[in-house]
Amino acid sequence: MRIPAIAISLAVSASVWAEEPAIGYVKNVMGVATISTGGQTAAAEPGTAVHLGSVLRTGSKSSMGVTFRDETIMSFGPDTELTVDEYLYAPAQGKLKLGSKLAKGSLNYVSGVIAKLQPDAVSIKTPGGTIGIRGTQFVVKIEDEE
Amino acid sequence: MNTLGKLSFVVVVFVMALSGCASKPKSYAVLLESPDGSTGRIVVKGSRGEQVVSTARHGVPLDGSSAPAPVDDARFAKDFREAMAARPVLPEHFLLYFESGGTELTPESAGMLDKIIETAGKRSAVDMSVIGHTDTLGKADMNEALGLKRAIAAAELLKKKGLNAHALTIESHGERNLLVKTPDETPEPRNRRVEISIR
Incomplete structure (x- = not known):
């Protein structure tokens, strides 16, 4: 009966002492999805x-x-890969940035506070071109051949 | 080349162009109406040009090679059904107001705590931020501290009443992020607030 207690305390200390704060959380998963951070890959779940x-x-x-801290929402269809390259959310200091890279698959994006306060601070790179976002919702699909 | 030859050449080129389109769909983006009913813009910069889309349900190829055009319904559904269905519940916000100079909630705001807890309780893996603010009365560094005290007070009240959050962050914007712009040293009840974001 001691093992679960140890596991719980380790999990708590890992989250308390994680070097970087979370910039967002997974809210829902269907099928198989993963989050890789600093070379570690974990199955994604709410x-x-x-x-x-x-x-x-x-x-x-x-x-x-x-859902990200600034209320930007991203949802992904099958066979998708997105990297969050830049994320700055400190509205009181005027530090705002959201840069990501969609390598493949499909994405539904809804603007959050970063895009509302500083429209030119949000961009998504893709193999075919770069999308700049001025406060809105959109979808994007990457096809294989590019 | 005789007339027939020219004609068949044109037909062949036309068929090639068509089959090229069909077998090699291009990566593309489609602008949608925002959940709040407004429509913004996207700007697509690719190797073959730059396009601005400002009409909902119009799409452009990511290489920027052609102007925005309406997107075929069947293709739209096939490409985006899963990503759109996976969109999480939209975040919700609450504002709690405080009596001047301290961490006591106004009676109206104290009455909203149960509603906040109920809203958070309906979500899976709910994460929240609790951000304290002040008006411009007093020194900036004192207000930074007061904003934090207000945020902590609000979070503790919520926890005491049974709030169960997956993650909760507490911070202060002091007098740097006014809801109602005022000169310095101005008492303003609407600026003495804690913003709660439920995601």
């Missing part, structure tokens, strides 16, 4: 933290929804 630099992936016939 509550899994997303950090700066995290790579978010979904498998075939899978999907995942993530």
